[in-house]
Each structure stands twice: as C-alpha cells, then as structure tokens.
Amino acid sequence: MTRILGRQGADWWRGAVIYQIYPRSFMDANGDGIGDLKGVIERLDYIASLNVDAIWLSPFFTSPMKDFGYDISDYRGVDPMFGTLDDFDRLVEAAHARGLKVTIDQVLSHSSDQHAWFQESRASRDNPRADWYVWADPRPDGAPPTNWQSIFGGSAWQWDTRRCQYYLHNFLVEQPDLNFRNPEVVEAILGEVRFWLERGVDGFRLDAVNFCTHGEIRDNPPREELVEGFIGVRPDNPYGFQQHLYDKTQPENLAFLERLRALLDEYPGTTSVGEVGDDDSLGVMAEYTRGGNRLHMAYSFDLLGERHDPEFLHATLTGMEARIADGWPCWALGNHDVTRLATRWDAEGDQAKLRLYLAFLLTQRGSVCLYQGEELGLTEAELRFEQLVDPAGITFWPAYKGRDGCRTPQPWVADARHGGFSTATPWLPVPEAHLALAVDQQERDPDSLLNAYRAFLAFRRIQPALVRGEIRYHPVRDGVLCLERYHPSSQPGERLLVALNFKAEARTLPAPAVAEALVEAPALVNGRWAEGRVSLPAHGIAIARCPAEEDLAWDV
Structure with missing residues (x-):
C-alpha cells in the first residue's frame, strides 16, 4: 500500500x-x-x-x-x-x-494468556518459547519471587502449575509480560x-x-508518600505503595x-x-x-x-x-x-x-x-x-x-x-x-x-508558531498563564503572545505596547489588546501578534 x-x-x-x-x-x-x-x-x-x-x-x-x-x-x-x-x-x-x-x-x-506464544511458553521449561515470558521460581516458602504489585490489584506474579513457576503480569493476570531480554x-x-x-x-x-x-528480580522499596498520577497509583491500590525501581522503566x-x-x-x-x-x-x-x-x-x-x-x-x-x-x-x-x-x-x-x-x-x-x-x-x-x-x-x-x-x-x-x-x-x-x-x-x-x-x-493549522514553534513561558500572575510562540518561518521577529485566564473573574494585565490582536483568530479568542494592556473576561483567551526582538520582556 x-x-x-x-x-x-x-x-x-x-x-x-x-x-x-x-x-x-x-x-x-x-x-x-x-x-x-x-x-x-x-x-x-x-x-x-x-x-x-x-x-x-x-x-x-x-x-x-x-x-x-x-x-x-x-x-x-x-x-x-x-x-x-x-x-x-x-x-x-x-x-x-x-x-x-x-x-x-x-x-x-504483554500479550494475552491466550496468545500461542504464551500457550507454548507455559507448557514446559524447555520448549522453544520457554523463555519468551518472564518466569521465576518461588521463594523458599513458596511466596512470589518479589513484592511487585499489579496495577489491577494484588501480586504481579501468578503461579502456574504446568511449570511450577510464577509468571509476571504488571496488569491483569491474563496479560503475561513478554521477556524483552530475550x-x-x-x-x-x-x-x-x-x-x-x-x-x-x-x-x-x-x-x-x-x-x-524489567530489572533485577528483587523487592521494590516502600514509598514514603503516595504520589498520584499514573493509573493505579491511588490510596485504594497497593500498587501505589511502592517505589517502582525494578519492575519498569x-x-x-x-x-x-x-x-x-x-x-x-x-x-x-x-x-x-x-x-x-x-x-x-x-x-x-x-x-x-x-x-x-x-x-x-x-x-x-x-x-x-x-x-x-x-x-x-x-x-x-x-x-x-x-x-x-x-x-x-x-x-x-x-x-x-x-x-x-x-x-x-x-x-x-x-x-x-x-x-x-x-x-x-x-x-x-x-x-x-x-x-x-x-x-x-x-x-x-x-x-x-x-x-x-x-x-x-x-x-x-x-x-x-x-x-x-x-x-x-x-x-x-x-x-x-x-x-x-x-x-x-x-x-x-x-x-x-x-x-x-x-x-x-x-x-x-x-x-x-x-x-x-x-x-x-x-x-492553528495556519500558524507555524503554534504548530512547530519554540515556546517561552512567563510567570503566572493573578491566575493568568502567559506564553510566547515563535517559528522561523513567521515574519521576521514576529511572535504570538498567548494569555489564558484560569480565574472566574476578569483580569487586566500589562502587555507589550506593540501587541496587535490577530484578526484571523476565531471568536473564542475573546481577550482585547490595547495601549499596553491585555483585558481578559472570566476564563478568557487572548492571542496577539507582536513584532518583538528575541529578548522581549513581558512584564506580567
């Protein structure tokens, strides 16, 4: 094709x-x-x-x-x-x-446990795909090889009676991890x-x-405090209680x-x-x-x-x-x-x-x-x-x-x-x-x-600065996030200035006096640029064109 x-x-x-x-x-x-x-x-x-x-x-x-x-x-x-x-x-x-x-x-x-690769791998310890998934022996007391946890709850290790070994699954038990070391x-x-x-x-x-x-087959250390963000890292899920030093990344x-x-x-x-x-x-x-x-x-x-x-x-x-x-x-x-x-x-x-x-x-x-x-x-x-x-x-x-x-x-x-x-x-x-x-x-x-x-x-499609341009952030002030975008294919020295009001109240802030509103901007861009100020309604958006030098200072 x-x-x-x-x-x-x-x-x-x-x-x-x-x-x-x-x-x-x-x-x-x-x-x-x-x-x-x-x-x-x-x-x-x-x-x-x-x-x-x-x-x-x-x-x-x-x-x-x-x-x-x-x-x-x-x-x-x-x-x-x-x-x-x-x-x-x-x-x-x-x-x-x-x-x-x-x-x-x-x-x-990982694959499904119904994949032909896994079906062969779990059949014995000496078949051609025996090492295609992550297998490990139990600890002396029969417990899983490490304390690694699955994102979907419980141990990341599942016992398999065919091989009398555990296999690794970072997600569901039906999703065994492939062995990328092979x-x-x-x-x-x-x-x-x-x-x-x-x-x-x-x-x-x-x-x-x-x-x-995966890394060494050894225990992850405990986490000192819960840091939420990735799916599975929540107070109700023990996955979030560990520092994941050895099971990923x-x-x-x-x-x-x-x-x-x-x-x-x-x-x-x-x-x-x-x-x-x-x-x-x-x-x-x-x-x-x-x-x-x-x-x-x-x-x-x-x-x-x-x-x-x-x-x-x-x-x-x-x-x-x-x-x-x-x-x-x-x-x-x-x-x-x-x-x-x-x-x-x-x-x-x-x-x-x-x-x-x-x-x-x-x-x-x-x-x-x-x-x-x-x-x-x-x-x-x-x-x-x-x-x-x-x-x-x-x-x-x-x-x-x-x-x-x-x-x-x-x-x-x-x-x-x-x-x-x-x-x-x-x-x-x-x-x-x-x-x-x-x-x-x-x-x-x-x-x-x-x-x-x-x-x-x-x-956005017709603004090279927004599609591929460089970016520079300015300090947040009064709930307004301000940034610049610039691309070499734009007119010489030209930048786009963006001001985004995250507050439920109107905001008026200082802005470069040379900033000019983009006439081609759509209606949702509702901020106003005039006489060295940018005025934003509640949750307002402002975008301007500014023929500025590299060291533009936007005092907000």
Missing part, C-alpha cells in the same frame, strides 16, 4: 493533532451494540471536518477482551467484533483519501510491527511503553526503543508516540524522545490528573521544556483511561472553561491527542456497579469506579435510539445527559463547543 506523506512531509507528526478513537464506542455499523471499523469509516468525514491531522485507533486486534483489546491473542488479526483485515485496509485507504494519517495502538510489553522476543515483536507498516499505517501509539523490560528499554525507531525509519513518514507512566514521567518522556533515535514523541499522565491550576500547569510545562532538549512531547487532557475532562477539571456545562482548556492544549509546544467526545464536552458517565465491565472498576469499587465512565458511546443524533450510536443495546449505556451534546445538535449551533474546536483547529 502506498504511503502518502502529505502536507508536512515525513515529519508531519511534529505538531500534529491526533484524534483518538475508541472503536468499541465510536460507531456501530452492524447493529450488534459494539462499535466497529466500518463505523469508523462511516464517520471519517466528521473526523476530517474537525481539522485534525491523524486518527489513533485503540486496539481492534484479536483478543479475549479481558481488558477490552489490550490483551492481544493475535497481533496480526482483527477481532471479528470489529470486522476484518479488509475492513482495516479500506479504513486506511479512506482516511488517506481525506488527508488523515492512521496510527494504531501497539501493546508490546533477543528472539524482540525480533518477533518487531516483526508484528512491520506487518502493520506494510499495510500502510502511519504510526503507532505504544501502550505502557516503559514496561517492556529500566535502562535496557532504551536499546529496544532504538531498534524500534530503526525499523520505523525504514518507512519514511511513520511515527511513534509512547505512553509513559512513572513517578518521574517528564524525565522519562525527555529520555525516550531525545536524540532522534528513540521514540518520535511521548506523553504522560501529568495533565491527566485533577490538578489544573495555572501554577501547576506552568511548573509541569516549564519542567518539561528544561529537560527535553531536542525531544518532542505529545500532550493530552483526556483519554480512555481517565475521568472525562469536563468532569475532572470542573467544567461540566461550563462553555467558557471548556474553550479555555482547548486553547490551552492547542497553544503548547508539541503534538496533541484529542480523545473522542472532548470536542462535544462529554461528561463522565455515572454508572451503577451492575453496569460496569471494566475489571479495574469492579475490583476497586466503590473507591474507584473504573474507566467505563469515559468509554460510553459517542452520541451522534439526540433523538435517535441510543444516540444514533447503534440500533441495538450498546455494550455501555448512552447517558441521557449526553444526548443534548450530540453531534447533530452542536453542528447546527454556530456557537457550540464542537464548532469552536473546528474553528480553533483550522486557525
């Missing part, structure tokens, strides 16, 4: 906006209550209308669905509930025809990646990429990432974005993307928690800029693992806040992932225990209600059955509150959040 490089050439990913699709919940084309690849094809015109650059498909591979596709039993197969390989090929072709790149999830650190495993995994490259995909989102290698992982990057470089125009969960996730993001021979970009959970005050955001972003050097970040405010943005950042029904958050995300340096439904302002669904299907929610209820609340189906038509997602009862219910936010309702309203996303994304 021919790969089309498109508007920005081989490095199209740098500054790209990637729309994440959770296929189970996007669109059901065959009427079984579960979204599928044909459903995605039906809605590609909608996705293209958002003015995004690419799609990211969460797993659609053959799977027992213990973790809804993140437990893969055949890396090269499409699970029948989602369609066929022919459907996937048609999706790639149809997306490319609309100028959209296609990136897909790759779950490399060169044959690395070659096999790279072969699975190559299969999809040959089918024309443009990139990969790499699930839990810092889990691919090992130096040996860098060698694998370099092998993976070398493979991707054989296919010009392809890219990778790694998911990183670690106490020092910003440091890992920087390390995994610096130098041009590892990942193209990475994202972490730093902006996927509840904190969103401007001081925290400023510290996170400046901390990344201080460490990443020539690396490249990818930022997200939501995904399939965390509470919906509108609920998590206290913006349910608050259009001004939701517009502020989209402007904040889309003015940072780096690439961006948008999770389906963010453009509609969808809130977290409140589900009863008997409606849950997520194993994490079922295990940790009621302290943690799991991830089902952010995975409910996309509402397309307000007055249609199940919001137009399916003609059958969906695998998760469509909340009544989401019907008023359905696509058909927002498309006919020029002032809707959906149309604000479209307008700002179209505006």
